Amino acid sequence: MRRWLIILAVLAGLFSAVRHLPLAWVAGALPANVGTATGTIWNGQLLQVPLLGRLSVKTGLGHVDVITPGGATTLAARLAPGRVENLALSLPLALLPIQDQRLQGVAGRVSLRLDEARYSGQQCESAMGTAATNVLAVNAATLGWTGPDLSGPVDCVEGQVRVRLSGADNMASVEATVLIGGDGVYQSDITATVSDPNAEAVLGLFGFSAVGANEYRLSEQGRWR
Numbered sequence: 001m002r003r004w005l006i007i008l009a010v011l012a013g014l015f016s017a018v019r020h021l022p023l024a025w026v027a028g029a030l031p032a033n034v035g036t037a038t039g040t041i042w043n044g045q046l047l048q049v050p051l052l053g054r055l056s057v058k059t060g061l062g063h064v065d066v067i068t069p070g071g072a073t074t075l076a077a078r079l080a081p082g083r084v085e086n087l088a089l090s091l092p093l094a095l096l097p098i099q100d101q102r103l104q105g106v107a108g109r110v111s112l113r114l115d116e117a118r119y120s121g122q123q124c125e126s127a128m129g130t131a132a133t134n135v136l137a138v139n140a141a142t143l144g145w146t147g148p149d150l151s152g153p154v155d156c157v158e159g160q161v162r163v164r165l166s167g168a169d170n171m172a173s174v175e176a177t178v179l180i181g182g183d184g185v186y187q188s189d190i191t192a193t194v195s196d197p198n199a200e201a202v203l204g205l206f207g208f209s210a211v212g213a214n215e216y217r218l219s220e221q222g223r224w225r
Contacts (some may be wrong), residue, residue, distance in 0.1 A: 027143055055069040077114075087114040106142055108135035112155065122182020124156035131163050136174070147172050171196040187221045 017039040047052055049055050049172045049187035063080040073095060077087035090111040114129035129156050136147030148167030155162050160179045167174050171194065192208065193215045194200055200216070 015076055023208060024210075025194075036223050051141065082120060084114055084117045084119075087112065087117070087129070089113075093133075106135065106139055108133060108138045109136070112154065112225055117156075123159040124161045124182070127154055127156045127161065129154040131165060131166070144202045145171075145196055147199070150174060150176065165191075185221070186223070187219075189217070189219045191217045 005117065010210060045054060045056055050213050051066075052068055052075055054069055055075070056069065057149040063078050063085075065076075065078050067076045068074050073089075073091040075087075076090045076172055078085040079088075084131050088111075092111055093106055093110055110131070110133045112129065114127060117127035117129065117173045118125040127184050130151060132148050132149065132151035136143065137149050148166040148169040152164040152166050154164075157179065160181045163180075164177050165174070165176045173193045174190065176188065176190040178186055178187075180186040190208075192199070192209075194203065200214070203216045203218075206218070207220075208218045211217045
């Protein structure tokens with residue numbers, strides 16, 4: 001389903017979107033679309049940050065700590081030039097700026113945790129973390145069936161961020177992989193094995209092709225942003 005592709009691309013893209021904000025601010029080059037800075041460089045805030053709202057910013061020797069004050073979206077991370085550490089991000093899918101009418105009314109959350117990630121420009125050099133979403137499990141009315149929670153590792157492959165999610169319940173198992181580059185281009189591959197007739201009908205409507213008994217696959221390329 002295309003919803004899965006968007007969810008996966010978002011999870012991978014969150015890493016790319018978040019990493020630049022405080023670094024640009026500390027360098028004295030706050031982009032116009034990021035927000036308004038208040039306070040000092042050692043203990044300040046960014047206001048009206050897209051997706052995140054308000055961010056508290058504390059600068060240490062060679063790094064910046066950022067944290068949201070709580071609410072629907074939460075973020076905490078330590079950022080330094082070329083490096084992200086201890087990042088924890090969670091937000092509702094509904095807050096993501098995705099221009100796709102099929103996602104109207106879709107509930108659930110997406111989350112990203114990074115122990116450490118290193119990058120150079122738009123190239124992801126290394127990453128170690130996890131991603132997760134409960135979107136398939138909490139949208140029975142919208143999707144027409146209930147699927148499993150999905151979770152899995154985040155790392156880097158040939159300069160791209162890679163997210164691998166999987167999950168299973170009594171009626172379905174899902175395995176999904178997405179690769180996303182710094183330019184926002186992604187490619188994804190999703191395999192679903194289902195025994196629920198309702199799920200089979202939905203998968204067919206969203207472009208999945210049967211590849212075996214109760215097994216369906218969808219491979220696509222696109223641009224997340």
